[in-house]
Every structure is written in structure tokens, then in C-alpha cells.
Amino acid sequence: MLASTLRNRNGLITAGLLLAISWIIAATDISTLMLLATAAATAFVLVRYPWLAWVGLAAALPFAGAVHLGRLSLVDLMLAGAVGLWFADGVRRRTLRLQFSLPLVLTSIYVAVLSIALLGASDLGEAAAEVVKWLEFGIVLLVVPASLRPVQSHWLVFGLLAGATLQSIFGLYQFINRIGPEWFVILGRFMRASGSFAQPNPFAGYLGLTLPVAISLTIWVWAAVVHDRGRGEASPAAWNLRKLPSGLGQFGMLAAYSMAALTITAGLLASWSRGGWLGALAGVGAVVALRNRTTLMLSGLMLLLVLSAFMLGSFGPELVPAPLTARMQELPSFLGWSAVLEQPLTDENFSVVERAAHWVAALRMWEAAPWLGVGPGNYEVVYPLFRLPKWEEALGHAHNTYFNVLGESGLIGFSAYLLLWIGAMVWTWRQFRKSEGWWSALALGVFGVLIHLAVHNLVDYLFVQSMYIHVALWIALLLICKQKERPTIGKRQASDEHL
Numbered sequence: 001m002l003a004s005t006l007r008n009r010n011g012l013i014t015a016g017l018l019l020a021i022s023w024i025i026a027a028t029d030i031s032t033l034m035l036l037a038t039a040a041a042t043a044f045v046l047v048r049y050p051w052l053a054w055v056g057l058a059a060a061l062p063f064a065g066a067v068h069l070g071r072l073s074l075v076d077l078m079l080a081g082a083v084g085l086w087f088a089d090g091v092r093r094r095t096l097r098l099q100f101s102l103p104l105v106l107t108s109i110y111v112a113v114l115s116i117a118l119l120g121a122s123d124l125g126e127a128a129a130e131v132v133k134w135l136e137f138g139i140v141l142l143v144v145p146a147s148l149r150p151v152q153s154h155w156l157v158f159g160l161l162a163g164a165t166l167q168s169i170f171g172l173y174q175f176i177n178r179i180g181p182e183w184f185v186i187l188g189r190f191m192r193a194s195g196s197f198a199q200p201n202p203f204a205g206y207l208g209l210t211l212p213v214a215i216s217l218t219i220w221v222w223a224a225v226v227h228d229r230g231r232g233e234a235s236p237a238a239w240n241l242r243k244l245p246s247g248l249g250q251f252g253m254l255a256a257y258s259m260a261a262l263t264i265t266a267g268l269l270a271s272w273s274r275g276g277w278l279g280a281l282a283g284v285g286a287v288v289a290l291r292n293r294t295t296l297m298l299s300g301l302m303l304l305l306v307l308s309a310f311m312l313g314s315f316g317p318e319l320v321p322a323p324l325t326a327r328m329q330e331l332p333s334f335l336g337w338s339a340v341l342e343q344p345l346t347d348e349n350f351s352v353v354e355r356a357a358h359w360v361a362a363l364r365m366w367e368a369a370p371w372l373g374v375g376p377g378n379y380e381v382v383y384p385l386f387r388l389p390k391w392e393e394a395l396g397h398a399h400n401t402y403f404n405v406l407g408e409s410g411l412i413g414f415s416a417y418l419l420l421w422i423g424a425m426v427w428t429w430r431q432f433r434k435s436e437g438w439w440s441a442l443a444l445g446v447f448g449v450l451i452h453l454a455v456h457n458l459v460d461y462l463f464v465q466s467m468y469i470h471v472a473l474w475i476a477l478l479l480i481c482k483q484k485e486r487p488t489i490g491k492r493q494a495s496d497e498h499l
Contacts, residue, residue, distance in 0.1 A: 121375025168267025204276025212448025279456030
């Protein structure tokens with residue numbers, strides 16, 4: 001009797017659900033139905049494979065970072081969703097695990113210092129937002145290694161490269177079709193690429209924080225292909241196909257990495273950003289030179305020849321395209337930036353003088369509060385109190401990350417900031433030295449990313465539009481590398497690993 005009652009009740013519930021679904025289909029237009037179906041399918045896939053949320057976040061980051069809902073960006077919501085999926089899946093499987101690391105510890109120290117500096121801020125809302133930014137950075141370092149297994153990390157790399165490639169294509173479209181404000185016009189017929197960042201410099205910074213990895217993996221895959229073809233057989237030591245994403249072979253990887261490297265390079269050039277070019281030159285130069293002893297010696301020899309050519313006068317400016325020469329000729333002014341402020345303002349030196357004026361404002365903030373600064377994220381808030389005459393408009397930051405951190409969080413915060421990034425560089429270099437194959441190439445690329453970050457931040461502030469999440473994802477990938485020798489436990493985990 002009870003079984004019969006339950007069957008009838010289940011039948012009524014099923015019939016009711018079918019009627020509700022039929023009514024929704026009949027009352028909804030086809031475009032909305034497609035959207036709902038896509039959302040439902042995405043939700044199903046993410047519940048089944050929650051680690052894919054990080055791949056989607058990596059690919060969408062430059063676009064989602066430009067979409068704001070109040071004080072939150074779409075990246076913040078996607079990050080919260082990815083963390084929630086990881087937690088729910090870990091509770092269900094009883095596999096919650098966390099891995100502490102040197103980058104995470106150093107990030108925690110920096111967050112602690114910013115939290116103390118927050119107490120002296122004029123605008124607590126802006127200060128709290130800055131602290132939350134670095135909390136998110138630490139959350140990525142903590143949760144991503146616990147969410148992905150080594151074989152799945154290839155897909156996260158593809159997500160990061162795909163996001164930069166799509167952003168480069170968007171920027172090249174702007175460049176060719178002159179889409180943007182009039183003051184971005186260059187060479188009389190093109191437009192400086194800015195992508196979804198609205199400004200060329202952060203756009204170039206984002207691409208520069210991806211290009212070294214693309215170059216490093218491209219060099220590695222070309223070397224692997226040449227090595228295998230030279231041997232006439234597969235080389236497990238150089239190329240383990242079981243560690244590659246499903247369905248991708250050598251030539252698929254070769255095409256993917258090479259296309260990403262070329263497209264991102266083109267987008268970076270189209271940005272016409274001197275800071276981006278210098279950062280990329282340093283980051284990619286490190287990747288090429290430090291790959292092994294041979295490349296280091298060749299790079300040193302090449303540098304010596306170039307310097308000798310300059311000294312002997314055999315390498316003249318006429319060998320460099322005139323537009324590039326004109327674009328780079330103001331760079332030496334940054335070395336004597338205090339004297340730049342005394343020069344007459346012209347169209348050619350405006351950007352240099354503007355930066356120098358904001359650097360002075362940041363240093364004045366530091367002088368007013370030398371130990372803990374004027375408060376995290378408060379540069380723009382207090383700028384009117386410290387600005388130079390004629391420079392009334394605050395740019396949101398000091399256009400120099402080091403001066404910006406010094407002004408906002410003082411000498412203590414600046415020391416914690418340097419400790420974080422110097423420690424991250426040393427740690428990344430050690431991962432490169434003790435890793436092999438694909439992981440070694442990835443670690444060298446991430447080291448190049450940190451070099452770009454250090455150089456470009458001399459003339460800009462790259463921790464905008466969620467780019468700090470982008471950098472955190474690169475570092476988190478190297479934390480996943482440390483898991484590669486751990487045995488997989490459980491059939492369910494093994495099946496997920498080989499997805």
C-alpha cells in the first residue's frame with residue numbers, strides 16, 4: 001500500500017515537472033530558451049567537473065574584468081563561484097585539502113601589513129577594496145592547486161593563452177579599423193589597440209603578462225618535435241603524450257602555442273605602449289637567454305656585439321624604423337624625471353611629464369606618512385592634497401607601482417611588497433631549475449611574466465582590471481606541478497584526472 005502511494009506521488013511530481021517545462025517552452029521565445037539551455041548545460045558540466053570553472057575564468061578574465069556590478073566585477077563573481085564549486089565538491093567527496101607555499105605565506109604577510117595600513121586611510125571603502133584584491137590573490141594561490149590535478153593544468157594554460165589571444169585579436173581589429181578616441185591615432189591611419197581595457201598601457205601589460213609563457217612553451221614544443229623527428233621515434237623523456245590534454249598531439253600543441261605567441265606579439269606591438277614593449281623585451285629576453293647555458297652564452301654574445309656596434313658607430317638610428325625611433329626617444333627622460341618637470345610642456349613630452357608629476361605626488365604622500373602611508377587604494381582620494389600645480393586630474397594611481405605602494409602603505413608596506421615579489425621570483429626560478437619538460441618550460445615562462453611585471457610597473461600600475469588574478473593563476477600552476485609525483489587515490493579521482 002505504501003509503495004503504491006509513493007509510486008503515485010512520484011508520478012504526480014514527474015507529471016507536474018513535465019507540465020511546467022512544457023509551459024516554459026511554450027511561453028518563452030527561442031533565443032531565451034537557447035540561453036537557458038546553455039546556462040543549464042554549463043551548470044551541469046561545472047557541477048560534474050568543477051575544475052573547469054578555473055579554465056573559464058582564465059579565458060574570460062580580460063573581458064569579465066571590464067564588467068562591473070557596483071563595486072564588484074564579473075571576475076569577482078566568477079572567482080566566488082569557482083571557490084564555491086571547489087568547496088561543495090570537496091565536501092561531497094571528502095577530499096578537501098589545502099597546500100601552503102612560500103608565495104602564499106608572503107602574500108599573507110603583505111595582506112596583514114595592508115590591513116594595518118587600512119586603519120589610517122581617509123576612505124575606508126577604497127582601502128578595504130585594495131585589501132580584498134590581495135586576499136583574492138591569496139585565495140587563488142590556495143584553492144587552484146587543490147582544485148586541479150597536474151594533467152588538468154594544461155587546460156588552465158590553454159585558458160590563459162586563449163584569453164590573451166582573443167584580446168589580441170580584438171585589439172588588432174581596433175588597430176586596423178581605427179576604433180577608439182582620436183588621441184589614440186598613430187601613424188596617421190591606425191589606432192592604438194586597447195582591447196577591453198579602454199587604455200593601451202594596461203592592455204599591453206596584460207599581453208606582456210602572457211607572452212613569456214607562450215614563447216617559452218613554443219620554444220619547448222618546437223625543440224620536442226625536432227628532437228623526435230631526428231630520432232625517428234617518440235621520445236618519452238622529452239614528450240610524454242599521456243601528460244598532454246586529451247586529443248592533442250605534438251602538432252596540435254605546436255600550432256596552438258605558436259599561434260598564441262604570434263598573435264599576442266602582434267597585439268602588443270599594436271598597443272604602441274613603450275612600457276609594454278620594455279617589459280616584454282625583458283620578460284621574453286629572460287625566457288630566451290636563461291633556457292640553458294647555450295642560449296645564455298649566445299644571448300650574452302649577441303648583446304656584446306650590439307653594444308660593440310653602437311660604440312663603433314656601425315649601428316645607426318637609420319636602421320630602426322622612424323616611427324619606432326620617435327616613439328622610444330623620450331624613454332631616457334624617465335631616468336632624469338625630476339628635471340623633466342622643469343621643461344616646457346609639449347605634445348611629445350606630455351606623457352612623460354604627467355607621469356613624473358604623479359610620481360612626485362606619491363613621494364609627497366610617503367613623506368607625510370612614512371611608515372604606513374596614506375592608506376591602501378587611497379592615492380586618488382588624497383591626490384588633491386599632494387598634487388603639483390597644473391596637474392589637477394588624478395589618474396587613479398601613480399603610474400609607477402613602486403611609488404604607488406610607497407605612498408599608500410609606507411615603508412613597511414613597500415618592504416612587504418618587495419618581499420612578496422622577490423620571493424616569488426626566487427621560488428619560481430627554483431621550480432624551473434628542478435622541473436623537467438613541459439613543467440620546466442612553464443616555470444621559465446612564469447619567471448619571464450614576473451620579470452615583465454617588475455619592469456613594466458616602473459612606468460605604470462598593472463594591478464587593475466583583475467590582472468592580479470591573472471598573475472596568481474600563473475603562480476598557482478607551478479604549485480600544481482609539485483603534486484605530479486603524488487599517487488592518485490580512488491577510481492573516481494583517476495577518471496577525472498584523465499578527462
